Amino acid sequence: MSPRTKEQNDAIREMRMNQIMQAAAEVYLEKGIQLEVRDVAVKAELGYGTVYHYYKNKHMLLEDLLWDALNRTESAIQPAISGDGSSLLKATSFSRLLLRNCIQDPSIFILLKTVSDNFHHFPGNRFSKLFAEFQERIYLPFVAMIRNGIDSQSSDKRANLIFGSLVGYASLNIHHNMRNEIDVEGIVDMIFSGLQSKEN
Incomplete structure (x- = not known):
């Protein structure tokens, strides 16, 4: 299997970030500022480490x-x-x-x-x-x-x-x-x- 191209990696990154932000919005409506990155990972059905790869803390995520x-x-x-x-x-x-x-x-x-x-x-x-x-x-x-x-x-x-x-x-x-x-x-x-x- 050949490695992914830059375009494929960029598309995956954009899809993941959209998935994370959509989940973050839903969690924010439920919990407000009390939301945690792990809550977002659960809602997005992603690994905790995957979400942390994109966002080191909830404030960076909310800012985006x-x-x-x-x-x-x-x-x-x-x-x-x-x-x-x-x-x-x-x-x-x-x-x-x-x-x-x-x-x-x-x-x-x-x-x-x-x-x-x-x-x-x-x-x-x-x-x-x-x-x-x-x-x-x-x-x-x-x-x-x-x-x-x-x-x-x-x-x-x-x-x-x-x-x-x-x-x-x-x-x-x-x-x-x-x-x-x-x-x-x-x-x-x-x-x-x-x-x-x-x-x-």
């Missing part, structure tokens, strides 16, 4: 998980940011995409919840760069949509309230195993129903 989730969140909301329509319409589309992906992808939910909690479970300030990137790539574009779309002096507070409502609603559904029952359209319509568009 959150950065990957940030990139996937940005991809998920891109249609709303680059789409046509009024700012308020784009903000509504952004919210639907964000909530739908938050419910479907545990790592995106973990990112949003962790940012909302200001990383208070994590030691030191190792996530300050991630927070800054989240603000620039996800949150501030949303705030700009709200600011440009509604007739209010407190648009920043409204954007924060909407964002918090989406994360809170996702949290309730995820922790009560109601993911398949969520009415994304109805929830977002209800959240936005009280906003007065500048165009009216």
Whole structure:
């Protein structure tokens, strides 16, 4: 049997890392910051040593998980940011995409919840760069949509309230195993129903 090529090794490495991160997200939803690398290995059905080969500790694993989730969140909301329509319409589309992906992808939910909690479970300030990137790539574009779309002096507070409502609603559904029952359209319509568009 011939040795594996570099491409084959790279594909195996990527598959293993995805398997580990998916398991880590599931364990984090169950145990929070109390998760251990051995828990992730059990959930991923991998040897403890295999997981440690990729991640020396849980903080390195969670950091990778959150950065990957940030990139996937940005991809998920891109249609709303680059789409046509009024700012308020784009903000509504952004919210639907964000909530739908938050419910479907545990790592995106973990990112949003962790940012909302200001990383208070994590030691030191190792996530300050991630927070800054989240603000620039996800949150501030949303705030700009709200600011440009509604007739209010407190648009920043409204954007924060909407964002918090989406994360809170996702949290309730995820922790009560109601993911398949969520009415994304109805929830977002209800959240936005009280906003007065500048165009009216």
